[in-house]
Amino acid sequence: MEKGNILDIDRATKSFGGIKAVDGVSFSVKKGQIKALVGPNGAGKTTLFNIITGLYRADSGDVLFEGKKLFSYKPHELVKLGISRTFQNIQLVDTLTVKENIALGLHSKVKSNPIYAIFRLNRKQEKEVFEKVNKVSKFLKIEEYLNKFPNQVPFGIKRLIEIARALVSEPDLLLLDEPAAGLNEDETEFLLKSIFRVWEQGISILLIEHDMEFVTNCSHSIVVMDSGKKIAEGLPSEVMNDYRVVKAYMGE
Amino acid sequence: MKESTGTYVLIALFFFSGFLIKNPFILNMISIAALTVIVVMGLNLLLGYAGQVSLGHAGFVALGAYVSSILSIKFNLNPWLSILISSLLTFVFAMIIGFPTLKLKGHYLAMATLAIGEIIYIFANNLVDLTGGHQGLTGIPMLSVGNFVFDNERKFFFFVWLVVLFFTFLSFRIVNSHFGRALRAIHEKELAALSFGVDVHLYKVVIFSLSAFYAALAGGLYAFYLGFISPSSFDLLKSINYVVMVFVGGIDSIFGSLIITVVLASLPNILTFLQDYWPIVNGLLLVVAAIFMPKGLGGFIRWKREIF
Numbered sequence: 001m002e003k004g005n006i007l008d009i010d011r012a013t014k015s016f017g018g019i020k021a022v023d024g025v026s027f028s029v030k031k032g033q034i035k036a037l038v039g040p041n042g043a044g045k046t047t048l049f050n051i052i053t054g055l056y057r058a059d060s061g062d063v064l065f066e067g068k069k070l071f072s073y074k075p076h077e078l079v080k081l082g083i084s085r086t087f088q089n090i091q092l093v094d095t096l097t098v099k100e101n102i103a104l105g106l107h108s109k110v111k112s113n114p115i116y117a118i119f120r121l122n123r124k125q126e127k128e129v130f131e132k133v134n135k136v137s138k139f140l141k142i143e144e145y146l147n148k149f150p151n152q153v154p155f156g157i158k159r160l161i162e163i164a165r166a167l168v169s170e171p172d173l174l175l176l177d178e179p180a181a182g183l184n185e186d187e188t189e190f191l192l193k194s195i196f197r198v199w200e201q202g203i204s205i206l207l208i209e210h211d212m213e214f215v216t217n218c219s220h221s222i223v224v225m226d227s228g229k230k231i232a233e234g235l236p237s238e239v240m241n242d243y244r245v246v247k248a249y250m251g252e
Numbered sequence: 253m254k255e256s257t258g259t260y261v262l263i264a265l266f267f268f269s270g271f272l273i274k275n276p277f278i279l280n281m282i283s284i285a286a287l288t289v290i291v292v293m294g295l296n297l298l299l300g301y302a303g304q305v306s307l308g309h310a311g312f313v314a315l316g317a318y319v320s321s322i323l324s325i326k327f328n329l330n331p332w333l334s335i336l337i338s339s340l341l342t343f344v345f346a347m348i349i350g351f352p353t354l355k356l357k358g359h360y361l362a363m364a365t366l367a368i369g370e371i372i373y374i375f376a377n378n379l380v381d382l383t384g385g386h387q388g389l390t391g392i393p394m395l396s397v398g399n400f401v402f403d404n405e406r407k408f409f410f411f412v413w414l415v416v417l418f419f420t421f422l423s424f425r426i427v428n429s430h431f432g433r434a435l436r437a438i439h440e441k442e443l444a445a446l447s448f449g450v451d452v453h454l455y456k457v458v459i460f461s462l463s464a465f466y467a468a469l470a471g472g473l474y475a476f477y478l479g480f481i482s483p484s485s486f487d488l489l490k491s492i493n494y495v496v497m498v499f500v501g502g503i504d505s506i507f508g509s510l511i512i513t514v515v516l517a518s519l520p521n522i523l524t525f526l527q528d529y530w531p532i533v534n535g536l537l538l539v540v541a542a543i544f545m546p547k548g549l550g551g552f553i554r555w556k557r558e559i560f
């Protein structure tokens with residue numbers, strides 16, 4: 001019972017000056033799969049995310065989402081397609097409350113322009129947005145922070161707010177860039193559980209992570225990158241034993 | 253208290269002060285300041301909320317003033333209609349030049365908008381047949397409604413504060429909306445905004461054009477109030493003044509913009525001995541604001557949050 005792919009990355013390449021940050025990387029994420037992308041610092045993981053989400057234009061290669069070529073879409077059109085992401089270095093808006101930050105995830109679901117704003121023509125839609133925000137924050141247990149500003153909440157909560165903002169649009173594919181970075185043990189455990197509960201809703205997940213243990217605990221398949229190249233792919237157990245991975249991690 | 257409530261109270265205070273102030277010089281001074289408030293509120297939407305600088309807003313004020321005056325003098329159009337048309341034309345003009353310009357960021361955007369303002373200034377100076385050149389344009393008719401003519405300082409004073417009220421209302425509606433929240437996101441985390449579906453470039457162009465509309469309408473009223481305009485009212489120093497007012501009043505504070513603009517627009521007329529040195533005062537203010545109150549005056553006040 002082979003399921004189709006939700007995401008196909010085909011020989012994606014991106015250089016910055018002389019550095020090949022991503023060098024001919026290909027792999028796929030299956031529908032309903034949790035896939036992990038690991039590799040040492042500077043391996044090109046975040047760059048690959050930015051290529052997928054259109055923030056960087058790839059030098060060559062292709063990315064297909066449910067068979068559609070992503071490079072023909074503008075970055076702001078991807079949420080509508082069903083892709084959303086979190087950022088490694090937290091990208092919350094400090095002048096918006098937590099609630100409003102999460103609501104940003106539903107931006108494209110509400111008609112938004114000055115005329116609508118002045119006459120408040122989207123009151124009903126806005127209400128629905130904040131109802132969804134409440135729902136997703138219950139799911140991630142962050143309701144108590146909703147009316148605070150990002151700089152008033154603990155770091156671990158910020159990571160969850162980022163995830164809430166990505167989840168609120170009910171994406172088909174969720175991209176998480178080092179969601180566990182900077183979290184303590186309890187927070188990491190809660191995050192792990194949350195990721196599974198998201199996955200149970202049928203959302204496919206591609207996540208970047210440094211922590212091998214975390215990755216083997218939560219993913220169905222792992223891709224390893226080093227110096228811009230894919231050096232291994234497979235089941236967690238296989239990849240863990242792979243000689244080249246060990247080498248990359250040991251920095252030999 | 254909500255920021256909007258505080259701001260409306262302040263506007264009411266200014267409005268009713270019109271009954272108490274006897275001195276026409278002071279009434280005139282505050283009326284001109286109120287027109288400046290409209291420009292600065294518009295600029296604040298662009299600079300304070302969306303985080304995009306413009307060093308050319310005096311150019312849009314000039315466009316509003318000159319186009320409406322010319323329409324009314326040369327084409328005998330009704331003054332109100334002239335002001336409306338010139339403001340809408342400026343809006344469209346800003347949209348057209350905004351499309352390429354707002355692809356730029358930071359210093360480059362500052363330089364490009366500065367150039368736009370300067371080009372408009374040069375046209376005002378050199379299209380002598382239309383604008384009267386540096387001598388200025390005279391004979392602009394007075395505003396009137398039926399038989400009621402805005403022929404003294406007090407009448408215009410009350411009117412202009414109602415216009416300020418109108419634009420304040422627009423600003424609060426825009427800021428406290430889905431659209432306004434997207435502007436704040438663009439300001440701080442442009443890539444996140446983009447990733448969550450905000451068409452960042454389009455939004456920048458829209459808010460740029462809207463702030464040009466604010467400026468042009470204030471410019472039109474200015475022309476018909478004074479009955480005379482000349483390029484020196486719309487030079488680069490004016491554009492810089494507007495930016496200083498936004499910063500000192502408080503980035504993303506409508507209340508702060510209002511109060512600081514009235515103060516800073518009036519001070520040079522009160523402290524006449526400083527008039528020639530005003531650019532220096534402005535520069536000092538900007539430095540002091542940047543060091544001691546990075547969020548401006550408005551940043552000291554904690555308002556109750558308005559969601560929707």
Ligand SMILES: Nc1ncnc2c1ncn2[C@@H]1O[C@H](COP(=O)(O)OP(=O)(O)OP(=O)(O)O)[C@@H](O)[C@H]1O
Nearest residue numbers: 016019021039040041042043044045046047048088
């Ligand atoms: N915008 C950019 N301009 C120039 N170089 C960049 C840019 N973004 C990334 N790089 C370079 O590309 C390489 C890959 O960086 P990337 O951030 O993708 O790595 P990463 O695998 O996410 O690392 P980390 O685990 O530290 O987050 C690095 O050498 C980095 O310096």
Ligand SMILES: [Mg+2]
Nearest residue numbers: 045046047088
């Ligand atoms: Mg990274």
